[in-house]
Amino acid sequence: MSMNTQGRPTGIGSGGAGGNGSSMLPNEPLLFEIGDREHSGVDLPEVEIVTDRxxxxxxxxxxxxxxxxxxxxxxHYVRLSRLNHSIDSGMYPLGSCTMKHNPRLNEKMARLPGFADIHPLQPVSTVQGALQLMEELSHWLMTLTGTAAVALSPKAGAHGELCGMMAIKAAHEARGQAHRTVVLVPESAHGTNPATAAFLGYSVKPIPARADGTVDASAVVAALSPDVAAIMLTNPNTCGLFEPQIREIAAAVHEAGAYFYCDGANFNAIMGVVRPGDLGIDAMHINLHKTFSTPHGGGGPGAGPVVLSEALAPFAPVPFVRKAGDGLELVEHPQETALGRITAFHGQMGMYVRALTYMLSHGGDGLAQAARDAVLNANYIRARLADVFSLPFPDYPAMHEVLFDDSFLEGSGVSTLDFAKALIDEGFHPMTMYFPLVVHGAMLIEPTESESRQTLDHFCDVMLDLARSAKAGDKERFTAAPTRAPRRRLDETRAARTPRLTWSPPEDLPQAAE
Amino acid sequence: MTTRYTVDHEYIRLDGAEAVVGITPYAQEQLGDIVYVELPSVGQAVKKGDEAAVVESVKAASEIYAPASGTVVAVNDRLSGEPGLINLDPEAGGWIFKLRLDDASELEALMDADAYAAHTA
Amino acid sequence: MRYLPHSDAERADMLALIGGPDADALFSAVPSDLLLRQPPALPAHSPEFSVEARMRALSARNHAAGDGPFFIGAGAYRHHVPATVDHLIQRSEWLTAYTPYQPEISQGTLQMLFEFQTQVANLTGMEVANASLYDGSTATAEAVLMARRLTRRNRILLSGGLHPHYRDVVRTYLGDDDDLICLPASPVGQGDILSRLDDKTAAIVIQTPDFFGHLRDLKAAADAIHAVGGLLIVVVTEVVSLGLLEAPGALGADIVVAEGQSLGNALNFGGPYVGLMATRKSFIRQMPGRLCGETVDAEGQRGFVLTLSTREQHIRREKATSNICTNSGLCALAFTIHLSLLGEAGLVRLARLNHARAGALADALAAIPGVTLLNRTFFNEMTIRIGRPAAPVVEALARRGILAGVPASRLLPGEPEVDDLIILAATELTSSEDIAALSAALAEELK
Known part of the structure; x- marks a missing residue:
C-alpha cells in the first residue's frame, strides 16, 4: 500500500478517511474489492437440468x-449514495436542468402492480387502464401546449428531438419537399440541436445572436430559402429569455414552407402561462424529468414526449393510443405516412405514471402557479445579485433562469469554474457553467419553483459573500475548492489520456491461474 | 526554413520539399491539456482549408485545417500514446503531420511570425 | 399547493424587491394577447388521497402479470426483483441526483457506473462497456451506426431472428436506406445471412437467444464476417441467459448490445429499461453514450469522472457520435445492485432455474395434441405452432386469466407463415401449477 506525505492511505482498497477527513464519509472500496464470486444475496434452489437444450x-x-x-x-450502496449531492439534500441551481422537487407519491403510484407489473405485449384488452393513462397524459400535454397531437414514446429529451425532426423530415418527403436540406439553429442553442439535425443528414446554418441575447427575426428571414427544412429554436431560450419575436419568426418560417421545431427544455417557465401552439410551433419535446418532476436518477431515465401541430400529426411514430368502440386500442404498425418505430415498446410508462400523478396533484391552476413561481424565483435571484454580478442581457426580465457572465471576476484570478467549485464548499450544487456559449464564462442559475424564499436568500447571501471574497483577493478559497467534499478536484486529463473504464485486478498482486 | 501561420493557429514550416504542420504554442495554451489527437492517413490528399486532424482537450475538440494543399507524407505517431507532446513542445516533438505541397506559393498568403504575433496580441 | 413553498404574501414581497408592478410584468416579452389570464381548462389541484384513488382506479383496470399464469417474453421478462433493489434505488441520493457532471459531489453515482461498466464488460466477455443507453432497441440502432463509422462501409444485414421491433427501430434510425438488408423472419431458427456477406458489408446483427427462442451460432457468424473485414454485432434481449451461455465476446463479437431490464427492473409496460453496450477497447472513440473512468483527485485519492466526453453532443455538436444526452442511470443502478446481489454463483443458479422451468414448459406444450414445438435449442423462450390463427387463441386464454405468450403475428403482421405461432417464455417465477393451467386451457382451446 502506498502512503502519501500526510500519511493518508491512498492504495486501492484502503477504505480510510475521505478527502474531507470525516469518518462519516468513509471511502467505499469497489464492489470487486469486497465481493466474492461465491457470495450471494439471493437464495435460489440448485436445480438439476435433465436434458439441456x-x-x-x-x-x-x-x-x-x-x-x-x-x-x-x-x-455498499448506502455508503456510495452518501457521496452524492441530491435535490432532497440541497439546492441544485443547474440552469436548463429544472431540478425541482420529486414528489414521493409519484414513486408510490409508479409501483402499483397494475402499472409496474404489466407487459408491453399483453393483449390490449388486459391493459385498458394503462392505455387510458396514456390518453389522459396526452390530453394534459396537448392542452398545456395548445397542440393537436403528441407522440409519447421518445425515451428522453434528445430522443424526442430526434423524433420531432424525423417527423418534419417525413412530412417534407411526403409533400415533395425532399430537396430541403438546411436547418437553422441559433448560436445559443443546446448542443443536441445541431447534433440532431446533422444526424438526419441536414446541414446546419447558424443564426447569430443579437446583443440583447434574443434571436433577430430579420436574421431568420435573411437565412430562409427554399432549401430550409426547419428552424430549431429554444423558447424560453438558453439565456433564460422569452424570444420576443417568436411569432414573427414562426410566421416567416411557415411562409418559407419550413417547420418550426421548438426545444421544450425550458417549458417549466411557461406551462399554463402561454401555449407554444399559439406561438406557431410545429413540434416540441417535453422533458417529463424536468417540467413534470420525474426523478433525474443520477442521469436518466428521462422521457421526452413530442407534441405536434396538425400539419405534423400524421407523421407521428408508432405506437399510439386511439379510441375504438367503447375502449382504446394501440396502433402498432406504420400506416402509409407514419414515421415508424423509434423504440421497442411504448416508451417510458413508468415516467408517464409519475408525470400524470404530478399533474393531477398540481392541477391546471397549480401548474400555472408553479411556472409563475419559477420565474419569480429566478428574477428574485437576479434582483438580489444584479449589483455585484454581471448581467449580460438586462433588457428583458428573466424567465425561469438567470444568466450571468464572468466579467465581475475580472482581475481576481478566479474563473467561473473556481467560483462554482467554491459553492460546493457552501453546500450548494454549482450552477450550469460555460453554457450558453454566447457569453464569456457563463453562469446559468435555475432555482425552480421548489425553493423557499429562505433558501433563495441563503443562496444569494452565499453568492454575494463569494463575490466579495473573490474581489478581495482571497483566491485560495476558490482555486483550492472544494475542500469539504468527498473528493478534491479530480484529474480529468489523466482520465482521458489513459482511459481506465473497467476494473481489473491490481497488477502487483499474484494472478489467479486462468 | 520558412514558417507561416494561419488565423486558426496552425503553423506550417517548409523543410525542403516537405512542410511540417502543427498548432502554435498560443493555441496549445488556449486548449489546455491535450488528451487525444486524431491523425490523418498517410497518402491522404488535402485541399487548403480541409479538416485534416482533430486535437482534443478534456472539454474541447478542435479541428486542424490543412494550411495548404498537398499530400500527407507522414504523421506523428508518437502523439497517439503521448498527446501531451503538443503541450510540451508544439513546434518540435509535438508536430502533427507532414505535407508534400502542391504549390509552395500558397504559403505566401499566410502570416509570417510578426503578423501572427500581432494577430494573437 | 403542497409542492410550492411561497405564500401569497411572500410572493408580493419578492415581487416588490424585484420592482415589478405585478406578476404579469415578468412575462412582458410574451405577446400580451397570448398570455393566459385563466388557468388552462384542466382539473384543479387535488389532495394526495384523491390523486391516489384516481391512479389506483386506472391501475385496477389492468391485468397485472402476477394476477395469474404468465408466459410473455419477447424482449421483456418477468423476473423476481429483490426487495433490497427497490429500497436502495429510492434513496434520495440516488433518485434525486443529476448527471454526475460535478465529480467531487457525485462519487456515488460515478463509482456505481464504473462498477456497472465492469459488470457489463465481464458478463458479455468484452473489454469495455458504456454507462448505458435508453434500451436494447435504440442500443442496437446505435451499434449499427457505430459499425458504419468504424468500417467506413455501409451495408448492414439484420438477421431474421432479430426482434421485429428492434429491426423497425434500426430502419427508422437509418431512414430510406438501400444498404440496410433485413432478412425475412425465420421462426425455425435458420437463416442464410452468412451466404450474403461481401467486402461491402459493415456488419451483421445477430440476436441470441433469437426472437423465436433459438440459440444462434455466434462463432460461425464471427468467422464469416471477419473474413470479409466486417463486424459482428450481437443482440441479447434476455441477459439472464448469459449466466449459462458462452459470452459473445469469447465467440468473436465486436459489439454486444443488450436489453438489461431482466435484472433489477420491472416490466413497466415497456419502459423505462436499460440498454447495455460493450465493445473492444480500440473502438471506444466511436462508441456513443456516457463513459465513466478512473482517475485521482488533487490529494491523490482514487476517484471517478465522466470521460472522453468530446465524443458527445454538448461538445462536438453536429460532429458528435450521437445526439444522446442521457443514459438510463437509475435503471442501471437497479441492474448493478441486482447483479451484485446475485454474484456469479447466483446468476448461474438463476439461469439454470430459468432453463429448467423452460424445459418443463416445452415438454408440457409439446405433449398437447395439435401443438408443435419449433425449437431444438432455447434458453427460457420458445415458439409453438398451433395450426390455427394464434391471436384469437391468446385472447381466449387471456379471458380465462392466463397470459399465454405473444402471437407472432402481433409483431409480424401480414406474414401468413407466422400466423399460427405463439412465442412463450418461462422464468424462475413460472410454477408447475402455472404450466399445468396453461396446458389444460390450451388443450381445451385447441379441441
Missing amino acids: LGGFDRASALDLPGLTEPEAMR
Missing part, C-alpha cells in the same frame, strides 16, 4: 462477477 453453446469462459450478501450490499 443449449445446443452446445454453454459457457466455458469465466463470468468474474463478485457477489454480495444482502447486508453487504445494503452497506
